[in-house]
């Protein structure tokens with residue numbers, strides 16, 4: 001069964017993202033690895049430009065769990081912050097600079113396993129998710145993951161309706177599991 005990597009970009013235990021992730025995890029049957037980005041030791045790209053000379057990133061930290069590219073499905077789950085993805089998830093995205101440079105500077109693209117993508121976004125109801133969706137698109141492209149547009153779960157009024165009471169979002173979250181594991 002396919003392995004799922006969860007990129008959990010909420011700092012809260014028992015918060016809105018956690019409620020929707022619990023719904024997905026209850027349905028996943030295969031191996032799951034979860035990276036809690038607010039707790040992870042994961043540097044942003046520091047533009048050292050070594051990746052323009054040698055392929056790959058010289059920083060060794062928990063990004064190695066993403067670089068391992070040993071998963072078949074990837075689920076990014078985040079609260080909307082200032083209309084965008086939270087900083088730690090943007091830090092992770094910046095570390096794909098090494099892949100960009102492998103192609104642009106070294107003409108030697110780093111191959112990526114094709115995988116399935118899914119997205120969970122929560123928001124308190126203070127502005128739209130457009131910025132978060134735009135960066136999510138870049139993130140899934142960098143990860144080599146397809147299909148996230150059709151597999152996005154939104155719970156964007158959590159001040160009025162906490163995600164754990166958002167029945168439609170909980171049902172949609174449960175339905176992400178078979179997609180991530182390649183059963184549909």
Ligand SMILES: Cc1cc2nc3c(=O)[nH]c(=O)nc-3n(C[C@H](O)[C@H](O)[C@H](O)COP(=O)(O)O)c2cc1C
Nearest residue numbers: 010015016017079080081082083123124125126158
């Ligand atoms: C720093 C910060 C910025 C936020 N910015 C937005 C925003 O732009 N739009 C919005 O709808 N909610 C915003 N929120 C509210 C959270 O997205 C919302 O409470 C979310 O459901 C929290 O999810 P969590 O419990 O998993 O952390 C913000 C919250 C914080 C802490």
